Amino acid sequence: MTQKNRVSTLFVHAVLLLGAAIMVLPFLWMVLTSLKTVTESTSMNPFYFFPSRVMWENYSEVWRQTDFLRLYWNTFAMMALRVLCGVTFSAMAAYAFARLKFPGRSFFFSLVLFQMMVPTQIFIIPQYLMVDQLGLRNTILALLFPGLVSAFGTFLLRQFFMGLPKELEEAAKLDGCNIGQTFLYVMLPLVRSGLAALSIFTALFSFKDLMWPLIVNTDSSAATLSSALAKIQSAFAVHYPELMAASVLAIWPMLALFMLFQKQFIEGIATSGGKL
């Protein structure tokens, strides 16, 4: 390596490290603050970067005041149901749109495209009124409701199905498979990467969703992690160590999932971006 190359590599690392530090700093500060006393966290002179004594008590305090197990369950159930319904129905519809010929195909597909172009807030008031009339407010089903089907998922998986060779279906037909069997046993396993990408997308975006759970599930026992945080913020006012402890408790499960499946996360996003 030449001298000039080495200098430029060093420079690149310096830029990337600076950026990485900015990405991580808020999380670091969240954890550090969550372990301080209120006095320490608001002391400017002396300034405490690290807690002088680790205050696990902040965590037990928010854990005592907020039923986090409940929030974990609600959030997990919402994510799981949305992934299950969204991915199943999208895969079925995507296969039909990509590989089958039937009257009305392009008309119905234009509905899918249309939904994707409209801002989601336009559905919220009527969806809320429907949930209200069905008597589903403050239930897990209410959290699932807008995610029952997915236009985005249908579009995404259609791209994956379209990339498969025609011969597969013909071979399956010769082996005596009907269309349902071809879909289930031959085609579906071949778009596994698409299914994984859609599952990750769906799980991530339902985890981050704030407005819908805030609106339909106003009881604290039916809240999700996101919507509960919004209420905790006003309850703890300026007790930042406790607020930060609550934030840590709210984000660690997704962070752990991301660390475990980072390759799938990033590649899922990358491939689906290219597919759209």
Add this chain to the structure above:
Amino acid sequence: MQSQAVKRTSGKKAWKEWAWGWFFIAPTIVGLVVLNLIPMAQSAYLSFFKSGDFGRNNIYVGLDNYRKLVQDAQVWHAVANTLLYAAIVVPVSIALAMLIAVLLNQKIAGRSAYRTIYFIPMIAAPAAVTMVWRWMYNQQFGLFNYVLSKFGLPPVDWISNPRLALVSIAVIGIWSVVGYNMVLLLAGLQEIPKDYYEASDIDGAGRIRQFFVITLPLVTPTLFFVVVTSVIQAMQVFDVIFMMIDVTNPAYDHTVSLVYLFYNSSFKYMDRGYGSAIVMLLLALIMIITFFQMKAQKRWVHYQ
């Protein structure tokens, strides 16, 4: 006779395919009609009504909500804030994402570690993330003002100064989305054939020239996708502003976004008719912007 029999079986087969097709799309189409199409029409319909007490007994008011909308200073604030937010977040986040993607699109140690770290903000719930930023922005005890004080600078009121608050919020928006855009752009960069660079190396083109002559034109399809989706996302900004700015904050008028205003009208003040009118305005804005982006596409996007 025989040809008729063949025709009949193939007709039966075609019919079977139709049945399977309809069966497969049925859940999604029924769902889209019930959950999206009808609600959209209902929102449009509701925008001509004034919500009665407790959201019942709607009264038909014709264009009154739209008349109110045009005269409502807050709506115009919200339109301006939303557009300004998008005008800051979209170009800055994409430029930074492009820089990082280009730096990572080469043999470099720790490449996947960098990719992972830059993506982390995308994973965290906006509610949690906004809380820690709010804490760092805190005027008396925040980390940023502490650092400023070490340099002998006076404290800044990051989130209650009407002229600064939207920029502080946009910083959070940029921070959250940079890694996501970077991953998409990096995927686009990796599609560019290596021999283009080798050829221009022989011609003696420098790195910066290579970027403008090869990289940028060839990545424009991905860039276009990222720009369009980023603009739509930015126009719908809500979470960060909702968590950061209370209605009582002096910077409220200078930070409230259209979606935040929609939320307040519909679910805080329970005026669903007016809320629906606001969301129709948002729809119109997004449609207009997307239309012009599609038009402009031909002038700068190079499809191979």
